[in-house]
Amino acid sequence: MNQTQQILFDEPGPRARRRIRIATVIGAVALVGALIAAVQQFASHGELAWSRWEPFTTWPIWRYLLNGLWATLKAAAATAVLSGAFGLLLALGRLSPNRPLRWLAGAYVEIFRTVPALLLIYVTLFALPAYGLNFPLFWKLVVPLVVSNAAAFAEIFRAGIQALDRGQTEAGLAVGLRRSQVMRLVVLPQALLQLAPSLVSQLVGLLKDTSLGFVVSYTELLYSGQVLSTYTQLLIQTFLVVSLIYLAVNASLSKFARVLQARNGRLTGRGRVAAGPDAPTPATSAPSTSATSTSTASSPDPTSPSTSPDPTSPSSTEGSTAR
């Protein structure tokens, strides 16, 4: 159980237990009521009939949807690799001692953080072909997503690099490494490890962004659903199944991010106990079980306000998952 959950109420006495039971019953009744209402709504419009669901037990339909999922994953992977690399370069540029470079990278990030991805997609769809830049369908989806996600990745990387203790850089310089060597050998390996959970949750956002393939008619999962539903006329069933597939994939990724978080970014072994002076009993004391807890006590998650010691830097609290 989460720390806050415990401090907001005492161990319940008889009266509190009764109230909890009453609230549970009310909640359960509301939940069941909503469920019954939904089922009735489905039934009264004939959408519960087995003939409306039966196609989703057949292989051709699933093969079509899984092909869509495969296209989604391909687009997400390409976007992740390209925007991750580009984002890292941007972050390094923003932190470099070279002023024009810093300014350029900063301008890029600030601009593309606040321009919607859909607008960028419209630009690649309708503006660039007029200037002779007509990408294949796949890249019409991936290029705008890379452009906008690189800005998000840049902010994550920058927050992580800046959050690392300055002593690390100073020690590296003191033993005679050059700046680039310090970055490559000392700072980045540690920062990336710390950032692993945020990077994975950015992956979830990125995977969700690929649903914009719906707009460019690239047959990823959502657009496949659209095509399928115009063919079968099973609108609500198709989109519910598509949503469930998205949910399964993204929930696993989110879960993976939480596991990484609990293990301090390491995949194997038990994470180091990251006990700071102000966090005597962090969730990391039991890494295997705390994977399910969502405590952010000493996390490198940039959305957590506790990791932003510098309130004047707005981007240190940049919500990497705020999409």
Next chain:
Amino acid sequence: MDALTAHLSVLGHGLVTTVQLTVVTTIGAMLLGIVVATLRISPVPLLRTIGTLYVEVLQNLPLLALLVLFVFALPQIGIQFPLFTSAAIVIAAYQGAYLAEAIRAGINTVGKGQAEAARAIGLTFSQSLRYVILPQGLRAVIQPIGNICIALLMNTSLAAAVGVVELTQAANNVNLVEAQPILIFTGAGLAYMLLALIIGQFTGLLERRLAIVR
């Protein structure tokens, strides 16, 4: 430049729709976020589960999939709203999950002693939440909430994909007539940046006014 001025009413209407959608959904998402965050820290296990499920489901589905489901599929079972209302409901529900997480992070930053003191003077769960925990917790996360509001602003553009004529769609429509994509899309992009800047300035102001300096 003529392309912009000639269609000022279309673009202006789109801009107004975007602003309306942003304001309405921000308020809705904020209320929803507070409710869901409260559910997730309540003493009732069932309510905690409901809150967690809500956040998990909404954060892991693409907004566009939700919009398509709501706007195109739900009419099949007789649930239909005006387009703007549908978009507002879906975006508010989606961003509400993110705001709930931000607010919960804020509640986590409130010192343990505050909650203990609130209980010690006899406040109930809802009283201590309302008078002690939330006022402090919300102030700690003004900046993250501002970031989510900017993300919300950008996400309102997805309403274009289901047919709401907001700024992005208006720009696209004007471009189809005028065929001056660079000018028109840059104009729309600048408008989004301006709106984001306003939100950023506003949250900065709120932060300076309200943040607790310890």
